[in-house]
Amino acid sequence: MGKLLIKGATVITVESHDSVINGGEIAIEGRNIVSVGPAGSAPEGFVPDRTVDASGMLALPGFVNTHTHAAMTLLRSYADDLPLMKWLEEKIWPLEARLEEEDVYWGTLLCCLEMIRSGTTTFADMYFFMDQTARAVEKSGMRADLSRGMIGVGPEAQQALDYVPGFVDRWHGRAGGRITVRLGPHAPYTCPPDYLKKVIDLAGKLDVGIHIHLAETRTEVEDMARLYGMTPIQLVDSVGLFELPVLAAHCVHLNEKDIEIMARKRVGVAHNPESNMKLASGVAPVTKMLEAGVTVGLGTDGAASNNNLDMLEEMRSAALLQKVSTMDPLALPSFQALSMATAGGAGALGMGDRLGLLKEGFRADIILIETRKPHLFPRNDWMAHLVYAAQSADVHTVIIDGNIVMEGRRVLTIDEDEVYDQVQRRAERLVAGK
Amino acid sequence: MGKLLIKGATVITVESHDSVINGGEIAIEGRNIVSVGPAGSAPEGFVPDRTVDASGMLALPGFVNTHTHAAMTLLRSYADDLPLMKWLEEKIWPLEARLEEEDVYWGTLLCCLEMIRSGTTTFADMYFFMDQTARAVEKSGMRADLSRGMIGVGPEAQQALDYVPGFVDRWHGRAGGRITVRLGPHAPYTCPPDYLKKVIDLAGKLDVGIHIHLAETRTEVEDMARLYGMTPIQLVDSVGLFELPVLAAHCVHLNEKDIEIMARKRVGVAHNPESNMKLASGVAPVTKMLEAGVTVGLGTDGAASNNNLDMLEEMRSAALLQKVSTMDPLALPSFQALSMATAGGAGALGMGDRLGLLKEGFRADIILIETRKPHLFPRNDWMAHLVYAAQSADVHTVIIDGNIVMEGRRVLTIDEDEVYDQVQRRAERLVAGK
Numbered sequence: 001m002g003k004l005l006i007k008g009a010t011v012i013t014v015e016s017h018d019s020v021i022n023g024g025e026i027a028i029e030g031r032n033i034v035s036v037g038p039a040g041s042a043p044e045g046f047v048p049d050r051t052v053d054a055s056g057m058l059a060l061p062g063f064v065n066t067h068t069h070a071a072m073t074l075l076r077s078y079a080d081d082l083p084l085m086k087w088l089e090e091k092i093w094p095l096e097a098r099l100e101e102e103d104v105y106w107g108t109l110l111c112c113l114e115m116i117r118s119g120t121t122t123f124a125d126m127y128f129f130m131d132q133t134a135r136a137v138e139k140s141g142m143r144a145d146l147s148r149g150m151i152g153v154g155p156e157a158q159q160a161l162d163y164v165p166g167f168v169d170r171w172h173g174r175a176g177g178r179i180t181v182r183l184g185p186h187a188p189y190t191c192p193p194d195y196l197k198k199v200i201d202l203a204g205k206l207d208v209g210i211h212i213h214l215a216e217t218r219t220e221v222e223d224m225a226r227l228y229g230m231t232p233i234q235l236v237d238s239v240g241l242f243e244l245p246v247l248a249a250h251c252v253h254l255n256e257k258d259i260e261i262m263a264r265k266r267v268g269v270a271h272n273p274e275s276n277m278k279l280a281s282g283v284a285p286v287t288k289m290l291e292a293g294v295t296v297g298l299g300t301d302g303a304a305s306n307n308n309l310d311m312l313e314e315m316r317s318a319a320l321l322q323k324v325s326t327m328d329p330l331a332l333p334s335f336q337a338l339s340m341a342t343a344g345g346a347g348a349l350g351m352g353d354r355l356g357l358l359k360e361g362f363r364a365d366i367i368l369i370e371t372r373k374p375h376l377f378p379r380n381d382w383m384a385h386l387v388y389a390a391q392s393a394d395v396h397t398v399i400i401d402g403n404i405v406m407e408g409r410r411v412l413t414i415d416e417d418e419v420y421d422q423v424q425r426r427a428e429r430l431v432a433g434k
Numbered sequence: 435m436g437k438l439l440i441k442g443a444t445v446i447t448v449e450s451h452d453s454v455i456n457g458g459e460i461a462i463e464g465r466n467i468v469s470v471g472p473a474g475s476a477p478e479g480f481v482p483d484r485t486v487d488a489s490g491m492l493a494l495p496g497f498v499n500t501h502t503h504a505a506m507t508l509l510r511s512y513a514d515d516l517p518l519m520k521w522l523e524e525k526i527w528p529l530e531a532r533l534e535e536e537d538v539y540w541g542t543l544l545c546c547l548e549m550i551r552s553g554t555t556t557f558a559d560m561y562f563f564m565d566q567t568a569r570a571v572e573k574s575g576m577r578a579d580l581s582r583g584m585i586g587v588g589p590e591a592q593q594a595l596d597y598v599p600g601f602v603d604r605w606h607g608r609a610g611g612r613i614t615v616r617l618g619p620h621a622p623y624t625c626p627p628d629y630l631k632k633v634i635d636l637a638g639k640l641d642v643g644i645h646i647h648l649a650e651t652r653t654e655v656e657d658m659a660r661l662y663g664m665t666p667i668q669l670v671d672s673v674g675l676f677e678l679p680v681l682a683a684h685c686v687h688l689n690e691k692d693i694e695i696m697a698r699k700r701v702g703v704a705h706n707p708e709s710n711m712k713l714a715s716g717v718a719p720v721t722k723m724l725e726a727g728v729t730v731g732l733g734t735d736g737a738a739s740n741n742n743l744d745m746l747e748e749m750r751s752a753a754l755l756q757k758v759s760t761m762d763p764l765a766l767p768s769f770q771a772l773s774m775a776t777a778g779g780a781g782a783l784g785m786g787d788r789l790g791l792l793k794e795g796f797r798a799d800i801i802l803i804e805t806r807k808p809h810l811f812p813r814n815d816w817m818a819h820l821v822y823a824a825q826s827a828d829v830h831t832v833i834i835d836g837n838i839v840m841e842g843r844r845v846l847t848i849d850e851d852e853v854y855d856q857v858q859r860r861a862e863r864l865v866a867g868k
Binding site: 113416423 | 515806813826
C-alpha cells in the first residue's frame with residue numbers, strides 16, 4: 001500500500017472551530033489517514049513513498065456535495081430566468097428526452113472535472129443512465145453515491161424497479177469501494193404512496209438507502225395536503241420511508257412536527273441554497289433543523305439550476321442566506337457552514353464514521369488550498385476566510401481515497417480537452433433538437 | 435497616444451442581452467474606445483502599437499464597484515459572526531482607532547490588487563486618511579471615486595469639514611482624470627440635519643457630489659421616525675441633499691414614496707447584497723427600484739463585512755437574492771444583473787456617459803475572461819454563464835483607461851509580495867492592540 005506524507009500545512013480538521021494545526025502533518029497509508037498532528041507526529045517507522053510539501057496551504061477534508069444531477073452540466077445556462085413549469089415542459093424535459101447514454105457519461109465527466117477543480121471529493125447523484133454515471137465516476141477517481149431517479153407513474157415506473165437490482169449488483173461497493181448505490185424515488189408528487197412502498201420493499205431487500213426530493217416547493221406541500229391531508233415529510237413517513245437510511249434533498253417547506261420526525265428518524269438532509277434561491281423555491285430552515293439535531297449537508301443541485309457545482313460558493317451562500325432570512329447575523333457561523341460542507345454531508349450520506357474530518361482511520365479525502373491570494377490576506381481567521389472569502393480556484397491539490405487526483409490545478413484522471421470537445425458537440429446536437 | 439487592438443474576442447457590449455459580437459474587435463486610442471465591432475471593423479488607417487489576441491475569451495466592460503471601504507481589507511475575517519453593536523464597539527472601532535495613515539495606503543493597495551484580479555476597474559470608496567487611498571489608487575492604475583467619511587458629532591465633525599476642500603483640490607480630476615472626489619457624510623444617524631446642511635453647502639461650493647449610507651437597517655428607519663418623524667430618504671431630501679448628485683449605499687428599507695423620490699431626484703444606488711445578507715440588514719427592493727426607474731449599481735461594501743471584493747460573486751448573489759426574496763424566478767435576470775455591475779454602477783456614479791459599456795467614445799475599461807473552464811461549458815448563453823457560473827479567477831486581462839493593468843493574471847502595477855508582507859505585519863500590529 002502506498003504511503004503519502006503531507007507536510008507543512010495548516011491543518012483544519014473540522015472537529016471544532018479551533019482544531020487548527022499550524023505546520024501540521026498528515027500521514028496516509030493506502031486509502032486511509034493513519035495520523036494527523038503537528039510536525040513529526042507520523043507513526044514511528046512511517047517511511048512515505050512520496051512527501052507533499054504543503055507549506056502556505058490549508059489542508060482540509062474534501063467537500064461532500066450531497067445533491068446533484070451530474071449530467072445536467074450539458075444543460076448549463078441553456079434555459080435560465082424562466083418560470084418553473086415553462087422551464088421544465090418547454091426546455092428541460094424535451095432536451096432530456098433526447099439524451100443518449102454516452103451524453104450522460106460525458107456530462108458526468110465534465111461534472112467530475114469541475115468538482116475536483118473546486119475541491120469536492122464525494123457527491124450524491126440522482127439521474128438516469130446511471131451505469132454511465134458510474135463509469136465516469138470510476139474514471140475520475142471520485143467517490144460517489146448514485147441513485148437511479150424513479151418516477152412512479154407511466155411505463156417508466158416499472159422499468160425503474162426492474163433496472164435497480166442489476167445496478168446495485170454492478171456498482172454498489174465497486175470502484176474500490178468509492179461507489180455506493182441508493183434507490184432514487186424522485187419525490188412524493190411523482191411517486192404515489194403505493195409506488196413508494198414498492199421502492200421501500202426493494203431497497204430493504206437490496207439493503208441500500210434512499211435518495212429523494214422532499215418539500216422543495218410550496219406547491220408540493222399544498223398538493224400533498226390536498227391529496228393526502230399530510231405534509232410531504234409526514235406522507236413519506238407514513239409509508240415507512242424513514243425506516244431506511246434516507247438522504248432528503250431540499251426540505252425547504254417544513255413545520256415543527258416535520259423537523260421533529262426528521263431528527264428522530266435520523267433523516268440526512270441535502271440543503272441546496274443556490275438552487276432554492278435561483279428557482280425561488282424558498283429558504284430551508286437550516287438553523288432550526290440543526291438545533292433539532294437533524295444532520296444537514298450541503299449540495300449544489302444540478303448545473304441547470306445553479307449554474308456551477310462550487311461548494312465553497314455554496315457554503316458562503318448557505319451562511320449568508322440563513323443570516324438574512326432569520327435577520328440574525330449570528331446564524332450559521334463560519335465553522336458550522338464548513339462543517340455542513342464536509343462532516344455534515346458525510347453524516348447525511350451515512351458515512352460520518354469515515355468521511356468529512358481529517359482524523360486517524362478516516363479515508364484520505366483531502367484538499368489543499370493555496371493562501372497566497374489577495375482575498376486571503378491578512379491571516380486573521382481561517383474559518384472565516386474559507387467560508388466568506390475563499391474561491392474554488394484557490395484549491396491546489398485534491399486527494400481522494402489516498403490518490404492524488406489533482407495537483408497544481410492539473411486534474412490527473414481526466415483529459416480536459418477531450419471532455420470539452422465531447423460536451424460541446426453533444427450540447428449543440430441536443431439544443432438543435434437531434 | 436498609444437493604440438491597442440483587441441482581436442478575436444466574444445464581445446459583450448452590455449447594451450442588451452443580445453449585443454454579443456463573435457470574433458469581435460475593439461480598437462483603443464489613448465484612454466478611449468474608438469470602435470467596437472466584428473473582425474475588420476477598426477477605423478481605416480488604424481495601426482495598433484499592440485494587438486491582444488483574445489481568442490476564446492469574452493470581452494466586457496470592467497466592473498464598477500459602487501460602495502466599499504478599501505482599507506478595511508486589513509480587518510478581513512478579524513471579527514465575524516458577531517452581533518452588529520458588539521462587532522462595531524468591541525472590535526472594529528477600537529482597531530480603526532489604531533489605524534495609521536500608511537495602514538490605509540497598504541490596505542487600499544491590497545484592495546486594488548484583489549479588485550483588479552477580479553475584474554473591477556472602478557470603485558467608489560468612503561473612509562478616512564483619504565489622501566493615502568488616493569495615492570494607492572493612483573499607483574494601482576484603477577479608477578476611483580473617493581469620499582472622506584464625515585461624522586457629524588464630536589470634534590471629528592469640524593475636522594472633516596476642514597479637510598475636504600484641500601482633498602478635493604489635491605485629487606478631484608487627478609491621476610489623469612481617473613480619480614474623482616465626493617463628500618461622504620456617513621449616514622443620517624451619524625450626521626444630524628444641521629450638519630448635513632453644512633455638508634450640502636460645501637459640496638455645492640466645491641461642485642462635487644455626495645456618497646452616503648441610507649436606510650441600511652430597520653433600526654435606522656425606526657430611529658429616524660422617532661427623532662424626525664420621517665424616513666431616512668425623506669429626511670435627507672427635506673434638507674436638500676438630493677439637489678446634488680448623490681450615491682446612496684444600501685437603501686434596504688424603503689417605502690413606495692421613498693422609491694418615488696429617489697427616481698425623481700435621480701439618486702444613484704449602491705446595492706450591496708452580500709453585506710446586507712451577512713450583517714442581516716435585510717433585502718433591498720432592487721426589482722421595485724429598477725421598475726421605478728432608479729439607477730442601481732452593485733457594491734461589495736468593505737472586506738470586514740463581505741469578506742471579499744468579488745463583483746462576479748456579488749452579481750450572482752444579487753440575482754439569486756432577488757429571486758428568492760420575491761419568490762419569483764424571473765426577478766433580476768442575468769442581463770439585468772450584469773448591467774447593474776457595469777452600466778448601472780457607472781450611472782449611479784454619474785459616469786454613465788463614458789463608463790459601463792463597450793462603445794465608441796467610452797473609456798477603455800475592458801476585461802477579458804477566459805472561457806476554457808469546466809464551469810463555462812457547454813457554451814449555451816454567455817450572459818447566464820457570466821452571472822450564474824463564472825468566477826473571478828476566470829478574469830485573464832484587465833485594461834483601465836487604455837492601459838493594460840493585468841495580463842495573464844499578473845498585475846503589472848502592484849508588487850504583490852510587498853503588499854502581502856506589509857499588510858500582514860500591519861494587521862498583526864493592529865490586532866495586538868498597538
